[in-house]
Amino acid sequence: MRKVIGAALLGAAALLPAIAQGQGANPGFDVDAATRAYLDLLQGPARAKSDAYFEGGYWLILWNAVVAVLVYGALLPSGFSARMRDLAEQRVRRTWLVPGLYGVLFTLVSFLLFLPWTIYTGFVREAQYDLMSQTFGAWLIDQLKMLGVSLVVNALLFTAIYAVIRRFRRGWWAVGTAVMISFLTIGLLLGPVFIEPLFNRYTEMPAGPLRDRIVAMAEAHHIPADHIYVADASRQTKRISANVAGLGPTIRIALNDNLLNRTSPDEVAAVMGHEMGHYVLGHIWRLLLWFALAVLVIFFALSRLAPRLIARHPRWGVRDVADPAGAPLLLAITSVLVALATPYISTVTRLSESEADRFGLDAARAPDGFATAAIRLSEYRKLEPGPIEEFLFFDHPSGATRVRMSMQWKKDNVPGATMVTPTLAK
Structure with a gap:
């Protein structure tokens, strides 16, 4: 009996650290107060502008679908x-080349028809909210x-998709999904090498303590760190950002120069740690799977x-579904379905x-660096949405959610964690 009791006591003792961590290693650290201190950094006109910009994006989901239906619909009657x-x-x-040439003509015509709307959403609106760095010409x-x-891309895609429709009259939607995902996979593979350099210049991150810190983080998680790239995104936008791009031999983690120039080393490390998470956790492949499911349903x-x-x-004048002249109809329906699928995608x-x-x-x-970065990202993302709003429209956790997560992590993992007075330096 003593052995049983002793074993039970030892087991309880072993659980105490886990229980303590679950309750917070620093019971005196107030997560709510620490979170509020960060959220209060974005107030007044800046908060109002951020909310207005992001909430306007909700309406753009609807209007994008409406404009697409009008443009594609005009090409049919x-x-x-x-x-x-x-x-x-x-x-x-x-015959098999007809859809490809049609795809080229269709791309040119639709580009011109969509251009006024694209100018508004991609340039005018971004400039109105002081997020645009480019001239209109650039x-x-x-x-x-x-x-x-x-x-x-569309010449190849139209050729492939309509070949599938002609060959598999009943099950083309299943085979077509495989073709679409294959194109997307190839695009992810080739993007960092052939596409992204068309829009930005990528250079090696300068040597120094910050690069050494990022390399050490990467090596600790078995991430290739021979190259860390910085993109000159500041010539286009004022947003801070980093990303994981590519597949297999072309995969890379890059940050934009806004992140490097506008934020502290802790913020950069926190954002880069986040991007490394996408790599280690295999999110690219997982998202491909979820996207394939959505394409399958749409097809x-x-x-x-x-x-x-x-x-x-x-x-x-459309003969049947295998006729490329019906492409505007397929795309109009797809635009509506994608808008309806917003909660799923988000x-x-x-x-x-x-x-x-x-x-x-x-x-x-670096929980405080992560929290500060979340506030900076909230310059163009609504900081404190309601729970239903966040579920429906946010494809990233809101700033408030991220700050609270970081402060809870600080309480649970930083010995002697204390409150700080946050600032937005730089």
């Missing part, structure tokens, strides 16, 4: 889409570069809705971001 198909058929002899050049990329819906709508509107992404936040706190061990 006018017969313009059918005429583009006819032109493609006249220019190429091989911004337009970047849009033309993206058009060039889109022409190549299935298209396979059921599009043939019926085409049959009901012979004046469109939640899937937000969960991965939250996991990376926890990893970054453990990796960088």
Whole structure:
């Protein structure tokens, strides 16, 4: 009996550290007060501007879908889409190449039709909220570069998707999903090498204590750290940012120069720890899986809705679902479905971001730096949304959620944790 009691006491003693950690290693540290001290850094006109910008984005989800339906819809009853198909058929002899040429024509026409809306959402609105660093001419050049990329990608994508539709009349939605995910995977693989350098210059991060700290964090988690890149994003935007890009041999973790120049070393370390979390936790592959599920559902819906709508509107000049002239219809339906899927997309992404936040706190061990970075990010993200609002629209945890997480981590993991008076230095 004594042995049993002794074993029980030893087991209870072993649990005490875990229990203490769960309750907070520093019972005198007030998480609520520490969180509020950071949240109060963003007040008055700055808070109002941030809230207005982000809440306006909720309406953009609706208006993006409306504009897409209007633009794509205009190409159908006018017969313009059918005429583009006819032109493609006249220019190429091989039937399987027709969708590719149609895709080029469609991309050019839709770019011009969407351009006024793109100018408003991508340039005018960003400038109104003091987030834009580019002149209109420089911004337009970047849009033309993206058009060039889109022409190549859409020519290949249209060719592949319509080949699948012709070959698999009933199950094209399943095979088409595999093709779409294959294109996305190739894009992720080639993006850092061929696409991103078209828009930004990537240089090695300067040697010094901060680079050494980031390299040490990477090596501690078996992350390749031969190259740490800095992008000259300040020529385009005032946002701070970092990202994980690429797949396999092209994967890399990069930060933009705004992050390097506007924030403290602890903030940079916290953000880079977060990005390392995406790498270690395999979020790119997980998000590909969740995205594939969404594409599968959308393609299935298209396979059921599009043939019926085409049959009901012979004046469109669309022969059947395998006719590339029906692409505007498929894209209009997709635009509506993507808008309706906003809570799904937001939640899937937000969960991965939250996991990376926890990893970054453990990796960088800089909770105050993480909290300060969360406030800076709230310059263009609403800081304190309601729970339903955050669930529906936030693809990252809100600033308030992130600050509270960091202060709870500080209480649980920093011996003798004390309150600080936060500031937004730099």
